[in-house]
Amino acid sequence: METKRKTKILTDTRVEFLAVLVLSVLLVFGVTVIMGTMSSGFHFVDDHEFLEWVYQMKHQNISVVDILVGKVKADFSWRYEPLYYSARILSCYIFGVDLKALSVLKASEIVVSLVFLYYSGRLMGAKKCYALLFSLISMVGYQSAVWWKLGPQEAQCTALFSTGLYCMLRYLLYHKKRWMAASLVLFAAMANYKESFIILMPFLMLYVLYHQLKGEDGLTWGKLWLAIRERLGYLLALGMIFLVPVLVIVFYVGTNNYGAVGLDASEPIGVYIEAISRSLAGDLKWFKRFGVLFGIILLTYYEELKKLWREMLLAAAFLLPQFIIFGRSGIGERYVLPSSIGYAFFFVLVITKWKPLSGRRRFVYVTGLLLLLAAHGRVMLREADYFRYRGESINAMLEAVKEMAGEDTNVLACFRPNEEGNLTINYWLKLQGFDNVYYWDEERKIINKECDINLRYDEEYYEEQSFSDMDIVVMYNRKDRHWAYDLSLDLSDFQEIPCGTLTMYVRNGSLGQMVYPQVEELRINF
Numbered sequence: 001m002e003t004k005r006k007t008k009i010l011t012d013t014r015v016e017f018l019a020v021l022v023l024s025v026l027l028v029f030g031v032t033v034i035m036g037t038m039s040s041g042f043h044f045v046d047d048h049e050f051l052e053w054v055y056q057m058k059h060q061n062i063s064v065v066d067i068l069v070g071k072v073k074a075d076f077s078w079r080y081e082p083l084y085y086s087a088r089i090l091s092c093y094i095f096g097v098d099l100k101a102l103s104v105l106k107a108s109e110i111v112v113s114l115v116f117l118y119y120s121g122r123l124m125g126a127k128k129c130y131a132l133l134f135s136l137i138s139m140v141g142y143q144s145a146v147w148w149k150l151g152p153q154e155a156q157c158t159a160l161f162s163t164g165l166y167c168m169l170r171y172l173l174y175h176k177k178r179w180m181a182a183s184l185v186l187f188a189a190m191a192n193y194k195e196s197f198i199i200l201m202p203f204l205m206l207y208v209l210y211h212q213l214k215g216e217d218g219l220t221w222g223k224l225w226l227a228i229r230e231r232l233g234y235l236l237a238l239g240m241i242f243l244v245p246v247l248v249i250v251f252y253v254g255t256n257n258y259g260a261v262g263l264d265a266s267e268p269i270g271v272y273i274e275a276i277s278r279s280l281a282g283d284l285k286w287f288k289r290f291g292v293l294f295g296i297i298l299l300t301y302y303e304e305l306k307k308l309w310r311e312m313l314l315a316a317a318f319l320l321p322q323f324i325i326f327g328r329s330g331i332g333e334r335y336v337l338p339s340s341i342g343y344a345f346f347f348v349l350v351i352t353k354w355k356p357l358s359g360r361r362r363f364v365y366v367t368g369l370l371l372l373l374a375a376h377g378r379v380m381l382r383e384a385d386y387f388r389y390r391g392e393s394i395n396a397m398l399e400a401v402k403e404m405a406g407e408d409t410n411v412l413a414c415f416r417p418n419e420e421g422n423l424t425i426n427y428w429l430k431l432q433g434f435d436n437v438y439y440w441d442e443e444r445k446i447i448n449k450e451c452d453i454n455l456r457y458d459e460e461y462y463e464e465q466s467f468s469d470m471d472i473v474v475m476y477n478r479k480d481r482h483w484a485y486d487l488s489l490d491l492s493d494f495q496e497i498p499c500g501t502l503t504m505y506v507r508n509g510s511l512g513q514m515v516y517p518q519v520e521e522l523r524i525n526f
Helices: 002-034 048-059 064-075 082-095 099-123 128-139 142-147 154-174 177-191 201-212 221-230 232-253 269-281 285-299 302-325 339-352 359-404 419-431
Strands: 411-414 437-441 446-448 472-476 494-499 502-507
Touching: 002 099, 002 128, 002 142, 002 359, 048 064, 048 082, 048 419, 064 082, 082 099, 099 128, 099 142, 099 154, 099 339, 128 142, 128 339, 128 359, 142 154, 142 359, 154 177, 154 201, 177 201, 177 232, 201 221, 201 232, 201 302, 221 232, 269 285, 285 302, 285 339, 285 359, 302 339, 339 359, 359 419, 359 472, 359 494, 359 502, 411 419, 419 437
Parallel strands: 411 437, 411 472
Antiparallel strands: 437 446, 472 502, 494 502
16 A cells, blocks of 8 residues: 555656646747747847857857956956856857757746746645746746847746755755755856846745744744754855855945946935836736735735734845845846746745635635736737847848848948947848948947947047948837837938838949848737
8 A cells, every 4th residue: 555655646746747847848938939939030139249259259269268258257347147158158159149049948948947936836835736826927927038038147047046946945844965955056056147136045044944933833032043053054055155246246346337227325215216116017017916906805814914924024035135126227027037936925825825815815816816827928928929020120131131232332230329239230240241331329420330339449440431331221110119219310312121120221223132021010919
């Protein structure tokens, strides 16, 4: 009987794992393949670096080690994310500019995150359906941009956090040192990948104490000290993983080098209030709307709710630091991670196993969770469709320019202030053997050869060029969400060629052939 019981448990465990893995793979690869994000090419956001590094390796004979060391050194004057650039440059060295391969790698990171968030929920005591709901609510929504954007670090960081959390929970439950060591390695990697994930370490340290004190009716200093002593070595290791990068940032990198991200005591409080309000009305709106519903339901259990103060403290330790560091810029799109995990931790994992929640109120609460997921599922599909549309527009333009341009053709790129757009067209065409690209500066009304005014100031590149020498002009149009604006250029002598979110203008009679690219319009308009 005992053997049969063990066999059944092992079979059930394998079936559960296969079910979760298959569901995660079907969801992630189904969305990215069917919606076309995986094959949508360049997007003028971060992915220009792949082209730049490949160009440096192939045409400037710079070694991958020199590129890596130079990039990490330069980054220390502005950011703290050494492991991010190390992994990014190495992946570029391996895959080159094979964006499909890099997209498969990115999707695989999301599958890992979904699976390990699910199992972390299970180890925290959630039923299978709620562990799955926790995983999905954490990853589906505006934050799903990390499923297909190749630049952001949040996908890798979430994979590191979720696997590290799983290992930590296994260690806390079964006291195996191999799980402790694995969790520390994963959390150390996470803390050296992106700043917003460094500040998850206090939550993890508090969770260790929370787990140790679980079941204690009253909390005293003696019980707290005993809990600390029992896990002192592990807590010290987590503390070091947190403190080392924080000290490097405070004393070496600086805390105010991130544009609108980070702390700035000179900013009035109104700036922070406005940014958070904008976030709650924007990409956090569904979290806010359903959060209000969940809060009202929980307040009907007011006396019992007060007993959840430890869980509320954990949720606050997770979420408040995120709102502080993004207090000036706001939280949106990929920056919703990791906050969405903290939100799902409390409203899904904690509350769904909370005994007082029952009857009709429980039905309304769980229905609200499902509707939140449905609303974010709609958002995910719409955002994926726009990403596909924008990428296909950019790549159709690049191919059309390559096909139309001859040796003496001059191309004018009008993508500023998006210097990443200029860098992409610069290096993409250079890799095709074409280097006659110039760049329009609307503010100063000049044309120069410099693709990124933020990085270089060579006078030869600022020698003003004549607009009359330009044969092809490329710019955003009003279908682009981010960068469309009116230019002061006189395009009356040009033929307009629409190209999705971009528009090409070809000077009349200047080219021997014309190309009219076809870009599929948005499929989802709801």
